[in-house]
Amino acid sequence: MITVDSLTRTYAGFTAVDNVSFTARSGRVTGFLGPNGAGKSTTMRVMVGLTTATSGSATIDGVRFADLPNPGLEVGVLLDASAQHAGRTGREILTLASDTMGLPRARVDEMIELVSLTPTEAGRRVRNYSLGMRQRLGIATALLGDPRVLILDEPANGLDPAGIRWMRDLLTGFAGRGGTVLLSSHLLHEIEVIADDLVVIGNGKIVASGTKEDLLAAAGTLARSASPRDLAHALEQAGIPSTLAGDGSVRTDADPAQVGAVALAAGIALTELRSAEGAGLEDMFLSLTADTQREGVAA
Numbered sequence: 542m543i544t545v546d547s548l549t550r551t552y553a554g555f556t557a558v559d560n561v562s563f564t565a566r567s568g569r570v571t572g573f574l575g576p577n578g579a580g581k582s583t584t585m586r587v588m589v590g591l592t593t594a595t596s597g598s599a600t601i602d603g604v605r606f607a608d609l610p611n612p613g614l615e616v617g618v619l620l621d622a623s624a625q626h627a628g629r630t631g632r633e634i635l636t637l638a639s640d641t642m643g644l645p646r647a648r649v650d651e652m653i654e655l656v657s658l659t660p661t662e663a664g665r666r667v668r669n670y671s672l673g674m675r676q677r678l679g680i681a682t683a684l685l686g687d688p689r690v691l692i693l694d695e696p697a698n699g700l701d702p703a704g705i706r707w708m709r710d711l712l713t714g715f716a717g718r719g720g721t722v723l724l725s726s727h728l729l730h731e732i733e734v735i736a737d738d739l740v741v742i743g744n745g746k747i748v749a750s751g752t753k754e755d756l757l758a759a760a761g762t763l764a765r766s767a768s769p770r771d772l773a774h775a776l777e778q779a780g781i782p783s784t785l786a787g788d789g790s791v792r793t794d795a796d797p798a799q800v801g802a803v804a805l806a807a808g809i810a811l812t813e814l815r816s817a818e819g820a821g822l823e824d825m826f827l828s829l830t831a832d833t834q835r836e837g838v839a840a
């Protein structure tokens with residue numbers, strides 16, 4: 542389990558991470574979301590000892606990363622796939638990491654195979670790797686020590702569609718065996734498919750956290766009819782506030798049964814009625830972070 546407790550990180554008076562607390566539990570994939578500059582990477586860097594906390598703490602099973610005797614055996618980290626030594630081959634990077642951790646060399650070949658780098662690619666210098674290949678190498682490095690916790694910043698970045706699916710299966714399998722996965726991503730569809738829990742950060746502060754089900758269920762109900770304005774009007778008459786979305790749907794916080802009953806009473810045929818869950822993470826994310834979005838897209 543990863544525990545972040547009242548974590549604050551300031552840079553010359555600017556507060557990048559502001560009193561952040563959350564946990565990433567074992568056996569679960571926790572998605573860490575937020576707009577550009579929200580503080581995700583800074584929080585993750587503190588977790589793995591690359592940046593110090595101004596106050597508060599981040600611990601892995603109760604221990605600070607810096608106090609772990611052989612951290613690679615406990616925590617797999619992928620923060621910046623391009624930070625690998627460009628002049629070394631993928632195999633050299635894995636071999637060095639494996640030696641540092643005191644692992645058998647056979648583990649290097651296992652990891653190269655696991656991330657589907659060919660032997661030729663593994664022998665190529667990292668400066669000649671594509672982004673997706675760097676990402677695969679980064680994942681191989683993170684998994685090398687067979688850790689029980691994974692901390693991954695944008696791991697799907699640069700992966701092709703098959704690679705994204707492979708990563709999804711890998712991470713859900715890892716959590717299924719009791720591991721802890723914390724991953725940040727701007728690919729909301731990916732997070733929606735893979736995450737069990739969500740932590741949303743905006744301007745350095747947590748704006749929401751909880752299980753995906755709970756957070757998305759709070760999205761309310763989505764209904765469609767041939768005459769959405771009439772439906773919105775009928776709901777208003779029944780004391781249920783609603784909004785007309787740009788896609789012609791009517792959204793409300795009331796539950797689907799209430800909306801159905803109002804439509805029936807008003808003689809309005811519904812063409813769709815469901816929990817707005819399917820409208821999904823993107824809507825939830827944009828509304829939760831509306832104050833912190835640069836483009837003001839959700840305004």
Ligand SMILES: Nc1ncnc2c1ncn2[C@@H]1O[C@H](COP(=O)(O)OP(=O)(O)OP(=O)(O)O)[C@@H](O)[C@H]1O
Binds near residue numbers: 555579581582
């Ligand atoms: N070393 C530093 N010195 C000064 N400011 C910093 C430093 N590192 C990060 N920041 C600032 O802290 C804020 C949070 O940055 P961070 O990289 O954590 O955001 P993020 O959520 O990971 O963003 P993105 O989605 O763009 O990767 C930003 O405003 C950034 O400019």
